[in-house]
Amino acid sequence: MLSTFQYPKFDYVRPPEIAEARDGHYPVVIVGAGPVGLTAAIDLAQQGQRVLLLDNDDTVSIGSRGVCYAKRTLEVLDRLGCAEEMVQKGVSWNVGRTFFREEEVFNFNLCPEPDHHRPGMINLQQYYLEDDLIKRARLLPNLEIRFRNNVIGVTPDAEKATLRVETPDGAYTLSADWLIVADGARSPIRTMLGLDIDGKIFMDRFLIADVVMKAEFPTERWFWFDPPFHRNQSVLLHRQADNVFRIDFQLGWNVDPEEEKKPENVIPRIKAMLGDDREFELEWVSVYTFQCRRMNRFNHGRVLFVGDAAHQVSPFGARGANSGIQDTDNLVWKLKLVMDGKAPATLLDTYSDERCYAADENIMNSTRSTDFITPKSAVSKTFRNAVLGLAEQFPFARALVNSGRLSVPSFLADSRLNTADSDVFAGNMIPGAPMDDAPVAMADGTQWLLGAAGNCFQLLHYIPDAGALDAASAQALRSLIDAPIPVEAIVVAERGTAPAGLKTLIDAKGRVRERYDLREGTSYLVRPDQHVAARWRALDLAQVRAAVARATCNA
Amino acid sequence: MALNTQPNLHEPGKRHFRAFSPGDDFYEALIATHRDLTDEQSAMVNARLILLLANHIGDISVLREAMQIAREGA
Missing domain, CATH: 3.40.30.10 (Glutaredoxin)
Structure with missing residues (x-):
């Protein structure tokens, strides 16, 4: 497979704890240098806090993975001083087209109102996002990143969390006043601590392929329900940077993921879709299933969970990395106040409360999209197809077509941190609302x-x-x-x-x-x-x- | 009155911050109404639902228009 992106290899540096044969202690340790861990680290370091970030790998995300970064994420990254490169590199899009069988039934424009700085969404391969975040992180002298430092043990107590960390030079011990866990959906630390995460598994598989081609497809999101080239399933086409296109094929549950991933099986699917002899190259292929689930609470004493480690959703609606970055946006200022002795630790309970509320909203929206895209019963499929059949002609039915809802921030209307209105206001900027942008x-x-x-x-x-x-x-x-x-x-x-x-x-x-x-x-x-x-x-x-x-x- | 085919769903006392929310609330409730039913039971539920809603709408000319559109797409 060819490569449009040169994966960086970050140097492993022998930790001082090993060189000097001693234990380490840090005010904050973050585990996991993905989009969420990096965002948390940059935010804290930018607030003047010394931060240690550990990662078990020495490069960025392999494959495009999370490709849609929503307006709110870009606004958070603007606050951290690194959205501009991503917006320049990424593909901004506003038009989505929906097809049902042979026909386009309607299209929509994501941009609901003018005079906002950032677009509704950009498409950018996750490796570019991580690469930009690492570049930003390296400008912060109080932020240390240690690659190939794998956490193999964690022992929390009332004042700290103690970690055992494995490196190419052997293992060492360090402790942290606060531990932020951003180690992903399978979260080894969550497992080590025996903490539950509950929800449901969806019985479906999707094939995702990054395809490099010089295609004249416009910069739009195309979604097919039951297309002639992939009967009874759905297909999604998205453009990313560098003429890389992301194609998602719904496969159903009863397929062998290893077989489906083989190029000799993937290539005919793409050829059938493109419908001609257009040249393309496969860059990356993966088969995924997904779960919608979250932990009961995200803060456990000195241990704070963020991103996929705390909650997972179906990929429809781009609510994974986008919600994880919003977790850190919510957490970091609270943690800093607690660390500085300016707020009680109960403030961190509100991190859990507010982000559990947001996670529930994300799970609800992505579950609704999933149920529309992959109906679970005959009657559900009949309603789905009736909606699609009416959508071409009737606006009310278009509003019901759900191929993934745009990731948007939650209105924390019920947060105990809000002071209720005593005066009358029009509009949506209620206590708890995420601020609307405007030109100034x-x-x-x-x-x-x-x-x-x-x-x-x-x-x-x-x-x-x-x-x-x-x-x-x-x-x-x-x-x-x-x-x-x-x-x-x-x-x-x-x-x-x-x-x-x-x-x-x-x-x-x-x-x-x-x-x-x-x-x-x-x-x-x-x-x-x-x-x-x-x-x-x-x-x-x-x-x-x-x-x-x-x-x-x-x- | 003509048949309203513009988005028209809303819920008294509930504030929606996103345009897609009321439609999605309704659709989820509709699919949930059929949960764990056989196809035959679902067909009966749909028939009862149409009868209830038709009476609520009341205006037979509106109902005729809806019935005609529904039949065209069958």
Whole structure:
């Protein structure tokens, strides 16, 4: 098989514990340098925390694996300073086409509204994402990555977790105040700790092939139900970077995965699909099954589970890596506050609560997609085909066609960290909502709201003319930074410049005001992970401080 | 009144943040209604469901239009 990508080989370095024959101790150890572990490590290191990241391998993901990275993931990676390369390299797409038997029944556009920085989704091979994350990680001096360091034992207690780690030079012992487990769906650490993960296995197999070809297929997602070239099953075609196409064939349960993976069996399937003598090369092939399941809770004392180690979904809807990266987005600021002694450890319970809620939503949505794509009974298939038959002509039926729902962040509406509204607001930016983006202008060149938000608590205060902010309000806003948990105030305005010591954010197209239902005096408290914590129609310092306390379990 | 073929599903008291959610909620409930039934039982459930919904809609001209469209695709 040919290769469009040169797999890097990362150097193994003899750990100091072995060189100096001693045990090590670290404030945070992360296990697993996949997309989720790397994101967690970069986020913590960027917050000034020293981090040790262990991985049992010495390269990036083999094969394209996770290929769809959703808008919210790109926004998180923007906060970590590494989305731009991925968006440049990846394939941005908005149009999806759905075929039923011989016919195209409809197409859709993912981009629901204008004036957001990032597209709904990009397609990018997982190895590129990991490669970019490792490049970013290596710019952070307080982040150490150790390749070919395999965790073979874990012993947690009330104050720490002790690890036994195997390397080419033998084994060593280290302990960590906090252990973040990002070691994937089969999670050896979860198994070592005897922790349960419950859910259901889907009795189906899918063949995925990365195919290199110079094809004039547009940059769209094509999904076939029951196509003539693969009867009674589904097929998905996606374009990735470098003229690599991802093709998924549903195979059914009663096939031999090893046989199906052989090129002599894969190539005829692809030829039948392309329907001509077009030249192509197989780059990577795999057969997968999947489960939808999650752990009962994601935090176990000093051990914190993220990503596939904590929860798994069917691949329809790209909710694996995307939800794992959102786990770290939720976890890291909380862990940092706990480590700095600024919040009680119960704040980490809210990591589990909020991300279990999100995992349940992801499992629900991907299970619904799976049930539509692969109906489990005759009547379910009849309804499915009836929907597809009506979809060409009738908009209501198009809305019911479910070949995978776009991965979107959860509205944490029921989180105990939220302060309930006491004023009336229109729109979706309720306490717990993931912030909507909007075009803005700032003195430092920032052009997007989400580029200005995140990494600390912030208060967005709206006034039409920033220059008209009265001295008392300016003083009150400035004072928010002087607290154990500082709050950065940002004056959102249509025009003008805020008094000294305050940032001004100009609402360039009026979208911030529209999406957040702003009126003069409206103030939004937002979390370091760009979720709304509280909002009011007028600025009241005591209310802001109470809401910060509530959002950090200090109330 | 003509037959409404635009997306029209909603649930009182429930706030949907995503356009696909109400349709998916309905479809899941529909498939769940048939869980563990034989094909014969499912056919009976569908017949009862149509009768109940037809009475709820009430307007026979709307029902005629729906019946005609449904038959065309059989």
